[in-house]
Amino acid sequence: MFTLPYLSTISCPLYTRVDVNGQNYRINMNPLSGAQAYYPETNYVNMTCTRLNSSGKCNSWQIEPSGTYVPAGGTTSVRGNVGKLVKVVTVKGRTTDIDQGDFYFSFSIGVTNP
Numbered sequence: 001m002f003t004l005p006y007l008s009t010i011s012c013p014l015y016t017r018v019d020v021n022g023q024n025y026r027i028n029m030n031p032l033s034g035a036q037a038y039y040p041e042t043n044y045v046n047m048t049c050t051r052l053n054s055s056g057k058c059n060s061w062q063i064e065p066s067g068t069y070v071p072a073g074g075t076t077s078v079r080g081n082v083g084k085l086v087k088v089v090t091v092k093g094r095t096t097d098i099d100q101g102d103f104y105f106s107f108s109i110g111v112t113n114p
Contacts, residue, residue, distance in 0.1 A: 001047070001058060002058050002113075003057070005058075006050075006058065007048065007049060008048065009046050011047075012044055013030035013032065013035065013045070014027075014029040014044075015027070015030070024087075024088040027083045027105065028083060028084045029081050029083045029084075030044070037097070042082050042102070043066050043067035043082055044066045045066060046064050047063050048061060050062050051112075053113075061111045063107075063110075064108050065079045065080050065107065071104075080104045081105050083104075083105045084101075086100055087100055
C-alpha cells in the first residue's frame, strides 16, 4: 500500500469484521481461487492512493467497489460489490463460517496514515 504511486489504483480483497451483540460476522470480498475465504461470486475492491507523505510514500487511500449492479426496479447501474456475509462460530474448538448469503455493498472508505 505504501509503495502505490499517487493516483494509482489496485484491485485487492477486503475482509471486514462486524460484532453484533457479541456475535462475530465477516463480510468477505475475495474472488481469488485458492485463497482463504474464497468466494468466486464476490468482487475485489479498488484501492487508490490519494496522497503522498514528504518521503514520497503513499499515506492516504480511497477504497471503493470495483463492481456495478442495477438495483431492483432500476434501469441504471450503480457502483457496488457482491460480498459474502458469514457468521463466525466456534464448533469443537474450531472457527467455522456459516453462510448468511450474498449481498450488494456500496461504500467509500477513506484511510489515512498519520
